Amino acid sequence: MTLIGLTTPLSVWVERKNQVSQAYKKILLIVSGSLILLVLVGSFVNLLGIIQYVIVIFMGGSVAGSMLFIKKTSSKFKTKHQEKIEQYFASILLVVVPVLLLTDYITSLHRIEAKIGFTLPVIFIIMASNKLWDDIQRLALFNTAAVSKEHSLSNYALTKREQEVALLLIKGHTYKQVAEQLFISLPTVKTHASNIYKKCGVKSKIELLSLIIC
CATH class of the missing domain: 1.10.10.10 (Winged helix-like DNA-binding domain superfamily/Winged helix DNA-binding domain)
Known part of the structure; x- marks a missing residue:
């Protein structure tokens, strides 16, 4: 979850025209590294439950922030289908991520362990669908270019x-x-x-x- 929270904004920032200052990147790296260290320490002092909540919030905020960045900026590339796909999936994730976090919180109140087993697969499926759709559209572009x-x-x-x-x-x-x-x-x-x-x-x-x- 920490790696998702780290790599998602980094990959998004590289692909957008708007530049993000190095300070934000350093802060993101420091926070991610600190969370990884907390996981290692928490496994010895029995604090993994609390740390997991912190990491879930970090991941959710990072992914949602990245999607907002996509919505408010434009891609470096001029491929229209790619921009449309990114905007579409950004909107989906902006809805899905808060819902997943809320669902995780509710299930935890009822002592239903669904955090990692439910949240991560959904996010991975959405991100993979984004890439798959983009690849299909690229193939369609090459096939229809001759017209x-x-x-x-x-x-x-x-x-x-x-x-x-x-x-x-x-x-x-x-x-x-x-x-x-x-x-x-x-x-x-x-x-x-x-x-x-x-x-x-x-x-x-x-x-x-x-x-x-x-």
């Missing part, structure tokens, strides 16, 4: 060769595969790719794909 790619590429003043390279990149080909298919050298492919990204105002194949099909 309008040629028309879209004509809007960016690409040369005929650059369009050929761009079409292959959009289909998911690597630079080496593009070079082999067009019978040109790898450095030439990289030069064409650099020109394509510059003309289209993007920095990667994913951003190019998103730009062309959106």
